[in-house]
Amino acid sequence: MKLPYAEPYKIKMVEPVKMSTREERERWIKEADYNLFNLSSDKVFIDLLTDSGTGAMSDRQWAEVMLGDESYAGSRSFEKLKNNVFELTGFDYFIPTHQGRAAENVLFSHLVKEGHIVPGNSHFDTTKGHIEFRKATALDCTIDEAFDTSIYHPFKGNVDLDKLRNAFEEHTPEKIPFVILTVTCNSAGGQPVSMENIRLVSEMCNRYGVPLYFDAARFAENAYFIKEREAGFEDKTIKEIVKQMFSYGDGMTMSAKKDGIVNMGGFIALNNEEVYTGCITFNIMYEGYITYGGMSGRDMGALAVGLMEATEYEYLKSRVHQIEYLGNRLVDFGIPVQQPFGGHAVYLDAHKFVPGIPVEEYRAQSVAIELYLEAGIRGVEIGTILADRDPETRNNRYPKLELVRLAIPRRTYTISHMEYIAVALKNIFDTRGEAISGYNIEWEAPIMRHFTVKLKKK
Ligand SMILES: *Cc1c(COP(=O)(O)O)cnc(C)c1O
DSSP: OOOOOOOSOOOSOOOOOOOOOHHHHHHHHHHTTTOGGGSOGGGOSEEOSOSSSOOOOOHHHHHHHHHOOOOSSSOHHHHHHHHHHHHHHOOSEEEEESSHHHHHHHHHHHHOOTTOEEEESSOOHHHHHHHHTTTOEEEEOBOGGGGOTTSOOTTTTOBOHHHHHHHHHHSOGGGOOOEEEESSBTTTTSBOOOHHHHHHHHHHHHHHTOOEEEEOTTHHHHHHHHHHHSTTOTTSOHHHHHHHHHHTSSEEEEETTTTTOSSSOEEEEESOHHHHHHHHHHHHHHTOOTTTTTOOHHHHHHHHHHHHHHTOHHHHHHHHHHHHHHHHHHHHTTOOBOSSOOSSEEEEEHHHHOTTSOGGGOHHHHHHHHHHHHHSEEOEEESHHHHOBOTTTOOBOOOSOOEEEEEOOTTTSOHHHHHHHHHHHHHHHHTTTTSOOOEEEEEOOSSSGGGTOEEEEO
16 A cells, blocks of 8 residues: 655644634624734634744754854854855845845845836735835736636746736836746745746846846745656756756845744845845844844744755655645535645635625635634635725725635644644535625725724625
8 A cells, every 4th residue: 555645744842722612703703803813813723824934943943043143243143044045045145134025125225216117926015015115116927827726837926928028128127127036926826936937037137137036935835846847857956946046046035934934034145246235234224233134143043944944855745745635625625726736825716615795795705704713714815805995096906816815834733734624614615605794894994904904794
């Protein structure tokens, strides 16, 4: 008999999570104005709100916490981290920051000016925010296949080269400070970018004299998908693939809360001394001195080890296996999910899940609330509430995809948890239409309304 898959780690420390009753959850979610962000974590049994900063550190990472050197300048922990980043990426210049958006803030403060165009593949919210805040434009050049959940494409994060060429032809290269490639592409559902696409984007950037940067939050997961799905990479190690990916770029911003497997942290890595020099002034102003940038020594040490662990094949296999396990169980139950499954989450297609609820009553939010009521599981709406209102007309924007994201924290839950989630969704799906109601907005903030919105049951 073929041996089943098993995780390449065992559990050394546990954190109890609390079960609750449906009656309790009904009271709590009402008190939370039907906004899952308002729930305190002790009211949640399985928390799939995000995979950001929620992973479990290894014994070797905790050992580094004890070895942390908290010197203000030139700490050993900084040196360890800088060396490991160089070993993995090949980038010579390194700037620590407190998280990913802080890295964006520092790099973009130096590079992005009013009127600039920054092409990329579905920029992440904070990336877009930092571009638009500087009165520049984030231009989405993702391939069209990314926006159709029914189409299979192994690399839905890819850039459409015609769209990118048009951007270069329409705007003078002086108006384009850089191209940003997000690996994996979070906003398109954790979808990877192929090595071929990275290389072609890089060649086009070179032709037009425009630098290429990576938003590298999930670079290791991207490398895993290249190894699994792209011809010619089967026998390469993840670290070799990572090195090759970064060899096509000029630098990166990193949210270490993702593939750094730490709870807080980020950095910038660069190959250009001038850009480095331009950035460090902003880093000192916004983040801290250049050898800690908002991170304590122990955090830098844990990150140095986390980056090496995140680029081990066996670790990545166990992570993607867990996500595929959940996704396949949902497919077995006939539940509509986005395919192929991403590297960090499974996405439910709420349009197909609850077609009986009018779109004006927030289908994805309804499903997310129902999942909480059924089993104490917290997912997140990636739909109309998140898409917010048009700034001019103030009408709701209805995005093409109305999704519930179930993000899986790294090394945190087991296959039994995945099974529990799948069955909870099956129970809801089998009674859809009858029991699930829509919601109205009672109060909302003028921007970023999803964090604080107050809802009322229809
Ligand atoms: C999380 C994330 C960021 C922002 O990082 P923070 O650490 O949350 O500030 C930027 N880009 C991508 C792709 C991300 O997933």
